[in-house]
Amino acid sequence: MGITFRKETFRDDFTFRNSPEHIRRFPFPFHEDAYMYAVNIEPHVVGPKGSVLENLIDVDEHYVAEMQDRALVLAEDPLRCQSLPHMTLAGWDLLELLMEQQALGYPEHFTLTRDGDRWRWINRPLGIDDTFTFGDTSTLPYGPMEYITRQSQGDFCILDQRDGNLWMDAGMVTTQADWSLDFDIGMNFFEWHAPVPLAHEKGIFVRALKFLTNIQQGKPARRLNWTMTINPRLDTSPENYHKWGPDRTTVTPENVGDKVHLRVELQSFWRLPRSNSIVFPIRCYLIKMDELVTQPKWARRLHRVIRDLPEELATYKGLTRYRPTLVEWLSRLDDGSPTSPGFGPD
Amino acid sequence: MSTGTTKLDVVVSDVVPVNELVTRFHFRRRDGQMLPTFSGGAHVVVEMRDGDRTRLNPYSLMGSPLDTREYTISVRRDDVGRGGSLFMHRSVKPGLEMVISYPVNLFSLDLRARKHLMLAGGIGITPFMAQTAQLAGEGGNFELHYTCRTASLGTYADVLRERYDRRIRLYHDDRDERIDLDRLLSTQPLGTHLYVCGPAGMINWARDRAASLGWPSEAVHFEHFAAPQPGLPFDVTLAVSGKTIRVGEQQSLLEAIEAAGVDPPYLCRGGVCGQCETNVISYDGKFIHNDHWLSEEDHRSGCKIMPCVSRFEGRSLVLER
Numbered sequence: 001m002g003i004t005f006r007k008e009t010f011r012d013d014f015t016f017r018n019s020p021e022h023i024r025r026f027p028f029p030f031h032e033d034a035y036m037y038a039v040n041i042e043p044h045v046v047g048p049k050g051s052v053l054e055n056l057i058d059v060d061e062h063y064v065a066e067m068q069d070r071a072l073v074l075a076e077d078p079l080r081c082q083s084l085p086h087m088t089l090a091g092w093d094l095l096e097l098l099m100e101q102q103a104l105g106y107p108e109h110f111t112l113t114r115d116g117d118r119w120r121w122i123n124r125p126l127g128i129d130d131t132f133t134f135g136d137t138s139t140l141p142y143g144p145m146e147y148i149t150r151q152s153q154g155d156f157c158i159l160d161q162r163d164g165n166l167w168m169d170a171g172m173v174t175t176q177a178d179w180s181l182d183f184d185i186g187m188n189f190f191e192w193h194a195p196v197p198l199a200h201e202k203g204i205f206v207r208a209l210k211f212l213t214n215i216q217q218g219k220p221a222r223r224l225n226w227t228m229t230i231n232p233r234l235d236t237s238p239e240n241y242h243k244w245g246p247d248r249t250t251v252t253p254e255n256v257g258d259k260v261h262l263r264v265e266l267q268s269f270w271r272l273p274r275s276n277s278i279v280f281p282i283r284c285y286l287i288k289m290d291e292l293v294t295q296p297k298w299a300r301r302l303h304r305v306i307r308d309l310p311e312e313l314a315t316y317k318g319l320t321r322y323r324p325t326l327v328e329w330l331s332r333l334d335d336g337s338p339t340s341p342g343f344g345p346d
Numbered sequence: 347m348s349t350g351t352t353k354l355d356v357v358v359s360d361v362v363p364v365n366e367l368v369t370r371f372h373f374r375r376r377d378g379q380m381l382p383t384f385s386g387g388a389h390v391v392v393e394m395r396d397g398d399r400t401r402l403n404p405y406s407l408m409g410s411p412l413d414t415r416e417y418t419i420s421v422r423r424d425d426v427g428r429g430g431s432l433f434m435h436r437s438v439k440p441g442l443e444m445v446i447s448y449p450v451n452l453f454s455l456d457l458r459a460r461k462h463l464m465l466a467g468g469i470g471i472t473p474f475m476a477q478t479a480q481l482a483g484e485g486g487n488f489e490l491h492y493t494c495r496t497a498s499l500g501t502y503a504d505v506l507r508e509r510y511d512r513r514i515r516l517y518h519d520d521r522d523e524r525i526d527l528d529r530l531l532s533t534q535p536l537g538t539h540l541y542v543c544g545p546a547g548m549i550n551w552a553r554d555r556a557a558s559l560g561w562p563s564e565a566v567h568f569e570h571f572a573a574p575q576p577g578l579p580f581d582v583t584l585a586v587s588g589k590t591i592r593v594g595e596q597q598s599l600l601e602a603i604e605a606a607g608v609d610p611p612y613l614c615r616g617g618v619c620g621q622c623e624t625n626v627i628s629y630d631g632k633f634i635h636n637d638h639w640l641s642e643e644d645h646r647s648g649c650k651i652m653p654c655v656s657r658f659e660g661r662s663l664v665l666e667r
């Protein structure tokens with residue numbers, strides 16, 4: 001049984017929607033009624049059937065539309081995809097990883113056949129059937145990283161590991177929450193995290209870096225992060241701030257349910273075998289408030305989380321302008337009863 | 347989460363004597379699949395079931411990363427060591443089923459380098475076997491200088507000469523041949539990275555000369571083969587797990603902790619990766635820090651120890667684990 005891919009947009013008329021099954025599989029990020037910043041890393045292992053963790057690389061009903069949106073972003077701004085010269089080998093590593101995982105998880109949609117270095121890749125949803133020589137860049141229409149990440153949901157940061165640090169030396173970043181690959185390229189872990197408030201004091205970055213530089217082949221890890229976005233826009237980059245920034249002033253009590261989206265990033269961390277670099281796929285999931293509150297537990301809990309969020313975090317996440325409107329709207333769905341433990345809907 | 351390494355079930359497919367001290371071991375996957383791809387400089391940790399003891403020793407993968415039908419390692423026999431290499435030489439035969447870890451690379455090539463300059467001493471040649479194969483496959487620029495005691499102990503020198511010809515320079519101690527390191531280091535093109543693997547003395551010498559000739563430390567990479575040193579037995583109390591254990595003469599602290607049923611993290615078992623770092627709660631005595639991970643200051647503070655290589659002499663030691 002295959003996935004039914006939706007026809008939808010993440011710009012202009014914003015026709016993006018989640019089907020009822022997709023609402024239930026949404027990776028709701030709050031396991032209790034309060035949110036505290038934490039590193040919260042766990043092993044990236046296969047999770048329950050029907051969840052976004054059923055496969056280690058998730059493909060869902062938004063796949064085709066997201067790939068079309070990515071192509072539009074790249075046509076306007078090719079710098080969203082960059083790879084420093086020493087990262088080509090890592091690009092091949094990533095191509096192998098994504099082709100293997102997509103073919104394994106969704107055999108009805110993707111097929112990978114290898115005959116030594118001769119590989120054939122069939123991507124049915126996007127109508128691609130290519131044969132190429134693994135390791136020979138001239139046999140693909142793009143570099144290996146760009147080729148495969150034009151066919152994979154989520155952003156991808158490839159980090160070179162050297163001198164006990166990680167360096168953002170390659171990436172495909174078109175669905176980011178307000179940060180820029182073009183700005184961060186070539187930076188190390190501490191440099192690109194410099195804008196995060198509160199966290200430095202806690203030394204969590206030092207520990208996080210230590211953890212990440214020790215990520216082992218065959219043992220990926222993951223964490224969830226979240227923010228909110230007005231309108232289902234995938235591309236909320238600093239380059240396009242003029243397009244999405246003003247959206248934040250348009251939230252009214254009448255349109256909260258339709259405009260305000262919870263944006264959850266499932267970040268995973270993998271050691272790549274040939275290059276010894278690390279890749280972070282950052283997979284973005286969007287859900288509008290109207291969809292989210294169809295699960296009463298989530299409605300109650302989100303109300304408490306947003307209401308009690310420390311001011312600095314609310315500012316960092318860019319919620320300040322519309323937080324009162326959102327909290328007011330959500331409060332009507334919070335009857336004060338306790339929420340059950342865990343992430344899932346009741 | 348547990349930070350122990352992921353395991354592979356393998357069978358010894360071949361055992362080949364290389365010279366009077368070194369033997370090569372070949373492993374294939376028991377299920378007949380390909381082994382995981384790796385990068386030049388990676389090692390695996392080999393688990394040895396030696397009677398009721400389990401020894402875990404790291405060895406560099408020396409085959410070509412382009413061919414993962416089998417893994418190969420080379421083990422130098424150490425007659426006065428703690429017994430791991432003797433076990434490999436005496437008891438590991440073709441057909442034996444063993445468990446090894448996934449590859450881990452703590453001695454990775456810097457792929458930005460315009461040129462890779464490699465210095466190997468003795469059995470320190472093994473990671474370069476894989477790195478040169480990887481670089482040769484990509485048309486990379488490298489040059490390897492290899493010192494050994496005698497021609498007959500020049501493990502794989504002939505193979506390397508045949509494969510790479512003039513990119514390999516050999517130096518034999520018994521013929522008084524010595525690397526002219528200062529000249530070598532001062533005549534490299536900009537963007538050259540230096541890699542050293544061999545005895546501690548050689549590594550220190552190379553790091554020292556490179557530093558005084560103005561090489562940036564980011565361009566100097568080294569790998570120690572620091573096997574845990576034997577020493578006097580000592581007792582340790584593990585506060586969290588509530589155990590008191592004895593570390594034997596030939597046992598590392600890490601091994602003793604494992605034998606007590608605690609599963610501490612590790613990657614290198616050689617004092618370089620930082621994974622096994624453990625807090626000291628209290629002590630009365632003196633540490634013998636053999637690691638390359640903690641800073642001088644950490645060593646002096648008495649607050650931390652790397653159980654994979656470090657020891658203790660004294661009346662009492664309480665660790666957090």
Ligand code: FES
Pocket residue numbers: 611612613614615616617618619620621622623637639652653654655
């Ligand atoms: S295991 Fe690597 S430092 Fe101890």
